[in-house]
Amino acid sequence: MQSGRSAYPALEGRHILLGITGSIAAYKAAVLCRLLKTAGADVRVVMTPLAKQFITPLTMATLSKNPILVEFFDPENGAWNSHVSLGEWADCLLIAPATANTLAKMRTGVADNLLLTTYLSARCPVVVAPAMDLDMYAHAATQENLRMLADRGVKIVEPAEGELASGLTGKGRMAEPEEIAAFVDSLLARAETHIETHDKTCDEKKKRLQGKRFVVTAGATIEAIDPVRFISTHSTGKMGYAIAGELARCGAEVILVSGRTNLPTPAGVERHDVLSADEMFDATVEAFAQADGAVMCAAVADYTPAEVSDTKIKKNDDELTLTLRRTRDIAAHLGARKGDRVLVGFALETDHEAANAEAKLARKNFDFVVLNSLRDAGAGFRGDTNKVTFIDRAGCEELPLLAKTEVAARIVEKIETLLF
Numbered sequence: 001m002q003s004g005r006s007a008y009p010a011l012e013g014r015h016i017l018l019g020i021t022g023s024i025a026a027y028k029a030a031v032l033c034r035l036l037k038t039a040g041a042d043v044r045v046v047m048t049p050l051a052k053q054f055i056t057p058l059t060m061a062t063l064s065k066n067p068i069l070v071e072f073f074d075p076e077n078g079a080w081n082s083h084v085s086l087g088e089w090a091d092c093l094l095i096a097p098a099t100a101n102t103l104a105k106m107r108t109g110v111a112d113n114l115l116l117t118t119y120l121s122a123r124c125p126v127v128v129a130p131a132m133d134l135d136m137y138a139h140a141a142t143q144e145n146l147r148m149l150a151d152r153g154v155k156i157v158e159p160a161e162g163e164l165a166s167g168l169t170g171k172g173r174m175a176e177p178e179e180i181a182a183f184v185d186s187l188l189a190r191a192e193t194h195i196e197t198h199d200k201t202c203d204e205k206k207k208r209l210q211g212k213r214f215v216v217t218a219g220a221t222i223e224a225i226d227p228v229r230f231i232s233t234h235s236t237g238k239m240g241y242a243i244a245g246e247l248a249r250c251g252a253e254v255i256l257v258s259g260r261t262n263l264p265t266p267a268g269v270e271r272h273d274v275l276s277a278d279e280m281f282d283a284t285v286e287a288f289a290q291a292d293g294a295v296m297c298a299a300v301a302d303y304t305p306a307e308v309s310d311t312k313i314k315k316n317d318d319e320l321t322l323t324l325r326r327t328r329d330i331a332a333h334l335g336a337r338k339g340d341r342v343l344v345g346f347a348l349e350t351d352h353e354a355a356n357a358e359a360k361l362a363r364k365n366f367d368f369v370v371l372n373s374l375r376d377a378g379a380g381f382r383g384d385t386n387k388v389t390f391i392d393r394a395g396c397e398e399l400p401l402l403a404k405t406e407v408a409a410r411i412v413e414k415i416e417t418l419l420f
């Protein structure tokens with residue numbers, strides 16, 4: 001269609017199967033469908049039975065210029081709507097909005113509607129844009145379902161924070177149609193150069209790093225002041241855990257040297273828990289001796305109390321002065337000894353981002369640095385998204401705002417280009 005001016009050039013001529021589930025956000029699927037069509041994609045829509053209560057099949061049929069599929073059989077003439085051929089037809093299955101119910105069923109393999117059977121048969125990349133109330137989204141069950149789906153290769157367009165249909169404000173609002181279209185565009189653009197992955201092709205993906213061993217550091221170190229108090233940072237470990245999980249999925253042996261986090265150990269990963277920067281140093285250096293590379297994602301304390309009190313320091317009315325000493329730099333230590341092994345570092349900056357990251361690249365002898373700036377919304381600590389720039393000696397590559405699992409996939413792809 002209008003490839004020259006399209007904001008989503010990789011969508012032109014692609015087959016997008018748009019799945020709509022029963023959420024108030026279904027109205028946004030109409031706008032999304034229009035964006036996909038305008039970009040030149042061929043769109044077919046599968047709705048769950050409940051989705052019809054939120055947006056009419058007539059609207060979606062008109063916008064997609066294709067009949068809407070809901071039932072396994074056409075009630076008029078008994079013709080079978082083949083989920084297998086739909087799955088084969090699609091270059092991407094995009095479920096937007098995806099309710100907590102559908103995500104849970106996708107996780108467990110329940111196949112009680114056409115959208116779910118299509119999902120189970122699909123060989124193409126699968127993208128979900130969750131939409132639900134903030135408590136449903138934050139619930140451990142939903143989070144675990146999303147993690148499991150992401151582990152299997154499903155791509156997640158994170159919901160935004162904002163006003164929800166319930167009247168509450170929080171995270172759970174479906175991403176805007178433009179963001180979802182851009183996500184699919186970027187996914188399909190990459191699919192042209194990389195083997196894209198979905199549950200079915202995990203075996204293919206698995207082979208890529210078989211026989212390789214990686215060390216990943218993640219989470220925050222804890223520097224004890226006394227038996228009760230400590231110095232630490234806000235790092236949750238999510239980014240490092242996502243990288244460890246992705247490396248393991250690609251077949252690598254992974255040793256995750258982990259500071260404090262609440263996260264479960266990713267499948268196939270060997271986890272060594274540590275507390276202080278000193279403990280992390282020892283565990284990482286030992287593991288690196290047998291490794292082909294390391295990803296230094298931990299937020300390591302730069303300073304630790306020079307002396308740790310054996311007993312709780314009693315408060316009084318005076319000021320308390322703590323003397324801190326520098327911790328050892330694990331990354332710099334590995335960098336000086338890395339040889340032809342791969343070493344990836346992180347830089348979290350609040351100012352002079354690029355210059356600081358480049359200095360780190362040189363000082364610690366990283367192959368590349370993943371820079372995230374606290375100035376970018378949705379980047380850095382706590383959240384499930386990150387906006388990063390890769391910096392290596394050839395230049396820099398800025399990535400859009402992505403789920404941390406997706407950022408992990410990009411990092412692992414870049415590591416592969418260095419290994420092979």
Ligand code: C5P
Binds near residue numbers: 217329347
């Ligand atoms: O110097 P800065 O702490 O900003 O460098 C960040 C990078 O160095 C990260 O990859 C971090 O994991 C690593 N690092 C380390 N040991 C330290 C400090 C930072 O491995 N003591």
